[in-house]
Amino acid sequence: DTGVSQNPRHKITKRGQNVTFRCDPISEHNRLYWYRQTLGQGPEFLTYFQNEAQLEKSRLLSDRFSAERPKGSFSTLEIQRTEQGDSAMYLCASSLTGSEQYFGPGTRLTVT
Amino acid sequence: QKEVEQNSGPLSVPEGAIASLNCTYSDRGSQSFFWYRQYSGKSPELIMFIYSNGDKEDGRFTAQLNKASQYVSLLIRDSQPSDSATYLCAGDAYSGYSTLTFGKGTMLLVSP
Numbered sequence: 001d002t003g004v005s006q007n008p009r010h011k012i013t014k015r016g017q018n019v020t021f022r023c024d025p026i027s028e029h030n031r032l033y034w035y036r037q038t039l040g041q042g043p044e045f046l047t048y049f050q051n052e053a054q055l056e057k058s059r060l061l062s063d064r065f066s067a068e069r070p071k072g073s074f075s076t077l078e079i080q081r082t083e084q085g086d087s088a089m090y091l092c093a094s095s096l097t098g099s100e101q102y103f104g105p106g107t108r109l110t111v112t
Numbered sequence: 113q114k115e116v117e118q119n120s121g122p123l124s125v126p127e128g129a130i131a132s133l134n135c136t137y138s139d140r141g142s143q144s145f146f147w148y149r150q151y152s153g154k155s156p157e158l159i160m161f162i163y164s165n166g167d168k169e170d171g172r173f174t175a176q177l178n179k180a181s182q183y184v185s186l187l188i189r190d191s192q193p194s195d196s197a198t199y200l201c202a203g204d205a206y207s208g209y210s211t212l213t214f215g216k217g218t219m220l221l222v223s224p
Contacts, residue, residue, distance in 0.1 A: 033211065042116070042200050042214030043156065056209050091155055098210035099144050099163075103155040 002026070004094050004104030012110045013082055020078045021107045025094030032075050033101060034067060035091040036060070043091055043103075049075060082111045114139040118201050118215035126223055131188040133218050135201030138182065142203035145177060145184045146212065150198045160186060191222045 005024045013019050025032050030051050035043035046065070048056040051072035061067075064082075069075040079086055089108050093101040115138045125131045137145070144163045148156035162168045162175040162184070174187040184203075188195055198217040204210045 042216050045211045048209050048211055100158055106155045
């Protein structure tokens, strides 16, 4: 039983560059969530997919952020024109039932 | 704004003692509550969830929910140094999509 995987684990980028992260959920899980966590804070919800449909987006998700889940399998989160405030841990979680969510190891983004 | 509140701690307990972690929430529509453990630099790990008023026990862990008081707690019996971590409380948003609202977490330190 493989868990949620995320790549890359770490990303350092310069301000203004675009970055893309990938999440592979647990294989039978049709629900996928993206969260962002900064130091000293709990994770904050960004967006939710059920199969390939993006059903909910947080107001935190500015128009520089876009997420996809083609074919309802893996998901990508892209940040365009990164800003220093985007530096955070980006967490992906998947769920079968919509209740218990299991997190991947996260992608730590540092914007210099 | 829907909030989950936790004391940031640290909560210090000696090895073998009972650690009591508390959480309050503002969204009366939340149905389910979750406790995650997060070691420094790692992603959250689900340890307990509770839907109904009362107690739910799983090994050394007991979750307690009081919906009238909007209060959730986690008791850890026979605390071990390996339990030292940040404990995140989360409630689901009653949107049908089960997106989670997290508290900031309580740091637990168990001394040998």
